Amino acid sequence: xxxxxxxxxxxxxxxxxxxxxxxxxxxxxxxxxxxxxxxxxxxxxxxxxxxxxxxxxxxxxxxxxxxxxxxxxxxxxxxxxxxxxxxxxxxxxxxxxxxxxxxxxxxxxxxxxxxxxxxxxxxxxxxxxxx
Amino acid sequence: xxxxxxxxxxxxxxxxxxxxxxxxxxxxxxxxxxxxxxxxxxxxxxxxxxxxxxxxxxxxxxxxxxxxxxxxxxxxxxxxxxxxxxxxxxxxxxxxxxxxxxxxxxxxxxxxxxxxxxxxxxxxxxxxxxxxxxxxxxxxxxxxxxxxx
Numbered sequence: 001x002x003x004x005x006x007x008x009x010x011x012x013x014x015x016x017x018x019x020x021x022x023x024x025x026x027x028x029x030x031x032x033x034x035x036x037x038x039x040x041x042x043x044x045x046x047x048x049x050x051x052x053x054x055x056x057x058x059x060x061x062x063x064x065x066x067x068x069x070x071x072x073x074x075x076x077x078x079x080x081x082x083x084x085x086x087x088x089x090x091x092x093x094x095x096x097x098x099x100x101x102x103x104x105x106x107x108x109x110x111x112x113x114x115x116x117x118x119x120x121x122x123x124x125x126x127x128x129x130x131x
Numbered sequence: 132x133x134x135x136x137x138x139x140x141x142x143x144x145x146x147x148x149x150x151x152x153x154x155x156x157x158x159x160x161x162x163x164x165x166x167x168x169x170x171x172x173x174x175x176x177x178x179x180x181x182x183x184x185x186x187x188x189x190x191x192x193x194x195x196x197x198x199x200x201x202x203x204x205x206x207x208x209x210x211x212x213x214x215x216x217x218x219x220x221x222x223x224x225x226x227x228x229x230x231x232x233x234x235x236x237x238x239x240x241x242x243x244x245x246x247x248x249x250x251x252x253x254x255x256x257x258x259x260x261x262x263x264x265x266x267x268x269x270x271x272x273x274x275x276x277x278x279x280x
Contacts, residue, residue, distance in 0.1 A: 009168060015166065015168070018162075018165070018166040019166040019167065021162075021166070022159070022162040022163045022165075022166040022167075022183075023163065023166075023182050023183050023184050023185075024183060024184050024185035024186075024189065025184040025185070026184075026185075026189070026195060026199040026200060026201065027198060027199050027200050028198050028199040029198065029199075032199075035198070039214075048216075048217040048218065048219065049178060049181075049182035049217070049220075050166075050167065052178050052182070052219070052220065053167035053168065053169065053176070053178055053182075054168070056177060056178060057167075057168065057169055057170075060169065060170075060171075060172075060177075061170065064171070068224075068227075069177050069224055070223070070224055071221075071222065071223055071224065072177060072178075072222045072224070073219065073220060073221040073222060074219045074220065075218060075219035076217070076218045076219050115219075117219075
């Protein structure tokens, strides 16, 4: 069983706007640059939950068709803004029967750790991974 | 401001509030998946339930705080003048939510901590949220900490 393939996300102000709209999140810090600067940030901030979506996407694509997501957690460590290049990686850390635990990370273009996470996937019995 | 909020929060520890959120609409789940950059997401995305901030129309603009936010993160806790940050979630997926399901949310303040950081007082509000469908099926449990400053 291989580790997930890394994914690279480059969030834009357009993506942040649509994510705020889709979650009905009115917080100015995600779409008003002047407000974000007033709070001391260089630009509008990627939503905490969108970071979560980036990390879980690594797991979703890896598990594609051969398992179900049972647990997922993430912690925001450092903010990200549009223009950042966010690389999300995952590693298998434990296999217990059908349960696979993965550790996840998101780092920016300066190798700064932005998000950590973990996931537990229950493999389905008809998986074609040669077990 | 934060110490007063801490006292108010402490009185809410262990208190559970249940509210009907609404029906999971297909279009809303599809828009979420597109905005999240998710590929091949036929059902609701796993983070959909715990990411949506407003299930209702919400208050008019005149009732939003200057940063655009509204009350409601913590039922019974007014957050005027406080900056609230989410810092991640712990999610357990029990049953996948289905489009058309009527979702009820039970929010419990599980703990609250007051910490003094370099930039002043910080309040850590730990919540447990349980999302269930109308027939009582537990869908998702979300544990989340908000930092208020």
